[in-house]
Structure formats: C-alpha cells, structure tokens
Amino acid sequence: MEPVLEVKDLSISFTQYQGGTRRRVLPVIRRLSLTIEAGQVVAVVGSSGSGKSLLAHGILGILPYNSHMEGELRYRGEPLTPRRAEQLRGKEIVLVPQGVTYLDPLMKVGPQLRGGRRDAQARAQSREVLARYGLGPETEERYPFELSGGMARRVLIATAAAQSPKLLIADEPTPGLDARAAGRILGHFQEIAQQGAGVLLITHDLELALTIAQKVAVFYAGETVEEAGAEDFAAGRLRHPYTNALWNALPQNGFTPIPGSQPWPGEEGSGCPFAPRCPRRSAACAGDIPWRTVNGGQVRCLYPEGGEKP
Ligand SMILES: Nc1ncnc2c1ncn2[C@@H]1O[C@H](COP(=O)(O)OP(=O)(O)OP(=O)(O)O)[C@@H](O)[C@H]1O
Ligand SMILES: [Mg+2]
Incomplete structure (x- = not known):
C-alpha cells in the first residue's frame, strides 16, 4: 500500500525585508524527508524553533504568504499540491494545532465540531465524539473562553477525530500537562492510528x-538528521550524534547535557548544522552531507555510529 504521506527534500524559506528595501531569504527548513504509513505513529522530535510547526503548516498548505516551499509532498501516492491540500484539509487531513487559540472564539463548540453540518446525524456524532473525550453534551453550548485549557485541548482533538481522518497531524499536543494527562491524550492518537490513520x-x-x-x-x-525506529533508542542503535545526545540528556540516561546551542535560522553555514557541537566532526562536515541508510534507519551524518567510515 502507498504510504499516507511522503515528504522528500522539503525546504521552506521566508522572504524578509530589512530597512524597507533590503530583501533577505531566510531558509528555515532544509531538505527534510519523512514517510508515514497507514496505522503508524511517526514522531517528529526537535527543540523549539527547529521548524516543526512549519512542517505541519507546509503539509496542510497554510504557510504564511511570505514563505516559499520547495520539494515533494505526496499524499496516498499522489502529489499533495496546495489545491489538493485545501480540499482535504479538515476532512481527510486534520491538524490538532499547537495553540488552543485556533478555536474560533465567537463560535460555540457544537457548531465548530460539526463543521457547518446541522442534520441530526451530525448532532449525534458530535455528542458521541465529545463523550469519547470525556466531555459532556453541555460542552456543545459553550464558547471557547468558557472552557479550561485542558477541555479546550480535548475539544481540538475531538474536532479532528470527528472527521475520521486518514492523516492526523498533532502539533505539540500536550504542553504543560503532567505525565498522566499527556499519556491519556497520546492514547487517543494511538487509537486513531489503530483505526488505520497515519499520525x-x-x-x-x-x-x-x-x-x-x-x-x-x-x-x-x-x-532531519535521523529517522530511527522507536526500538533503536533503548537498543543503543542510534546513528546520529545529536540523536544520541538527546537520548543521553533524558533523566533516566544520566541527564548528560550537550554543550552549545542550536543555530538560529540563517545562522547555519553549509554542511552539518550540528558540527559545531559534535564530538565526531571533521573538516569534511562543512561540505554536503548525504541522507543515507545505516542499520535499517536513515541518517544525515558522515560519521554515524554503527556506520562504515567514509
Ligand atoms: N512568518 C515567519 N516569518 C519568518 N520566520 C518565521 C515565520 N514563522 C516562523 N518563522 C521562524 O521559523 C523557525 C521555525 O519555526 P516553528 O514555529 O516551525 O518552530 P517549532 O519547531 O514549531 O518551535 P516550537 O517548539 O517553539 O513550537 C523559527 O525560528 C521562527 O522564528
Ligand atoms: Mg511549533
């Protein structure tokens, strides 16, 4: 079966004007690749400002006007053009956005959930979806400002799930939640994947x-510096020095910090953006780094662990 989503060599940049007339192109996402199969949850992990939300907006075709996107997006085997994205958005392809401000503040929850449909079936469906996410039928009559942060978040997920999507994109869906609440929310996404969607x-x-x-x-x-199987982490099969550093920075792995900080957009030179912080770097890391397969995963590094030396 065709993957639900394929992203190949995607780049997103912004055009900025400085001092009125000086024009500058700021690359933010560079040659990013990613594949999601039906029934699969694929996580994109990265620190703040690494381009995660832009990736989501790029797929959905809702990037801001001063941006420029290149590369290939395919949805279920066909090119995902901005026009096709617009037709599928909110139906087959849904977003659980990063901020709860994406709810329409002037519209009650019920009509937002039903997306304009008014028939009895739509009403029954929206109640059922609310109940599934632990929200009572009275939630339909509420405006977003009458909801707590946690409720608003569940309404966003309910709104997305109500469409029986084939691709669900959840942008930072558990901010500030404790482990149990976050686990419950992630459980909902797992269920949506088990029903056959790509998440x-x-x-x-x-x-x-x-x-x-x-x-x-x-x-x-x-x-994207690495695409790894979830089992590669605990098995010590990680390939990229940054992925290893992220893993070792977790509390249970000793909290080992990585010195230095991520470059800002426009600040990175050519070559590997992690090189300045990398213990394995060489002069060659300033050059072009191919995306390649190592031990069944993908990595963009000249000296991956478990890989052959160039
Ligand atoms: N409209 C814009 N014009 C110029 N730069 C932008 C614009 N939108 C985003 N950026 C820049 O693109 C970079 C990536 O932004 P993005 O929101 O995708 O990061 P993120 O990984 O989602 O971060 P966070 O974890 O904080 O949500 C940021 O450095 C941001 O400043
Ligand atoms: Mg973001």
Whole structure:
C-alpha cells in the first residue's frame, strides 16, 4: 500500500525585508524527508524553533504568504499540491494545532465540531465524539473562553477525530500537562492510528514520543538528521550524534547535557548544522552531507555510529 504521506527534500524559506528595501531569504527548513504509513505513529522530535510547526503548516498548505516551499509532498501516492491540500484539509487531513487559540472564539463548540453540518446525524456524532473525550453534551453550548485549557485541548482533538481522518497531524499536543494527562491524550492518537490513520506527532518531548511512536524523525535546525525506529533508542542503535545526545540528556540516561546551542535560522553555514557541537566532526562536515541508510534507519551524518567510515 502507498504510504499516507511522503515528504522528500522539503525546504521552506521566508522572504524578509530589512530597512524597507533590503530583501533577505531566510531558509528555515532544509531538505527534510519523512514517510508515514497507514496505522503508524511517526514522531517528529526537535527543540523549539527547529521548524516543526512549519512542517505541519507546509503539509496542510497554510504557510504564511511570505514563505516559499520547495520539494515533494505526496499524499496516498499522489502529489499533495496546495489545491489538493485545501480540499482535504479538515476532512481527510486534520491538524490538532499547537495553540488552543485556533478555536474560533465567537463560535460555540457544537457548531465548530460539526463543521457547518446541522442534520441530526451530525448532532449525534458530535455528542458521541465529545463523550469519547470525556466531555459532556453541555460542552456543545459553550464558547471557547468558557472552557479550561485542558477541555479546550480535548475539544481540538475531538474536532479532528470527528472527521475520521486518514492523516492526523498533532502539533505539540500536550504542553504543560503532567505525565498522566499527556499519556491519556497520546492514547487517543494511538487509537486513531489503530483505526488505520497515519499520525504525525510533533513534539519536543522525546520520552513522550517514544511511548506511542513506531518511528521517530529527529529535527535539528530545520533538517532531519535521523529517522530511527522507536526500538533503536533503548537498543543503543542510534546513528546520529545529536540523536544520541538527546537520548543521553533524558533523566533516566544520566541527564548528560550537550554543550552549545542550536543555530538560529540563517545562522547555519553549509554542511552539518550540528558540527559545531559534535564530538565526531571533521573538516569534511562543512561540505554536503548525504541522507543515507545505516542499520535499517536513515541518517544525515558522515560519521554515524554503527556506520562504515567514509
Ligand atoms: N512568518 C515567519 N516569518 C519568518 N520566520 C518565521 C515565520 N514563522 C516562523 N518563522 C521562524 O521559523 C523557525 C521555525 O519555526 P516553528 O514555529 O516551525 O518552530 P517549532 O519547531 O514549531 O518551535 P516550537 O517548539 O517553539 O513550537 C523559527 O525560528 C521562527 O522564528
Ligand atoms: Mg511549533
């Protein structure tokens, strides 16, 4: 079967004007690749500012006007053009957005859930979906400002799930929630995947991602540096030095910090953006780094662990 979503060599940049007339192109995402199969949860893990939300918006075709996107997007075997994305958005392809501000503040929850449909079947469906997410039928009559943060988040998930999507993109769906509440929310996404949808889980929390994802794509400064199986983490089969560093920074793995910080967009040179912080770097890391297969996973590194030396 065709993958639900294929992203190949995707780049997103912004055009900025400085001092009125000086024009500058700021690359934010560079040659990013990722594949999601039906029934699979794929996590995209990266720190703040690494381009995670832009990836989501790029797939949905809702990037801001001053942006420019290149590369290939395929949805169920066919090119995902902005026009096709617009037709599928909110139906087959749904977003659980990063902020609860995406709810329409002037519209009651019920009509938002039903997406304009008014028939009895739509009403029954919206109640059923609310109940599934632990929300009473009275929630339909509420405005977003009358909901607590946690309720608003569940309404967003309910709105997405109500469409029986084939691709669900969840952008940082558990901010500030304790482990139990976050686990419950992730359980909902797992269920949606088990019903056959592809789920793209965007998060900065590797530990949380590993609780439901089958595959993890690791982002660093707008590039995918590795695509690993979830089981590769505990098995010590990671390939990229940054993925290893992320894993070792988890409390249960000794909290080992990585010195230095991620470059800002436009600050990275050519070559590997992680090189300045990398213990394995050489002069060659300033050059072009191919995306290649090592031990059944993908990595963009000249000196991956478990790989042959160039
Ligand atoms: N409209 C825009 N114009 C210029 N730069 C932008 C624009 N939108 C986003 N960026 C830049 O793109 C980079 C990536 O942003 P993005 O929101 O995708 O990060 P993120 O990984 O989702 O971060 P977070 O974890 O904080 O949500 C950021 O450095 C941001 O400043
Ligand atoms: Mg974001």
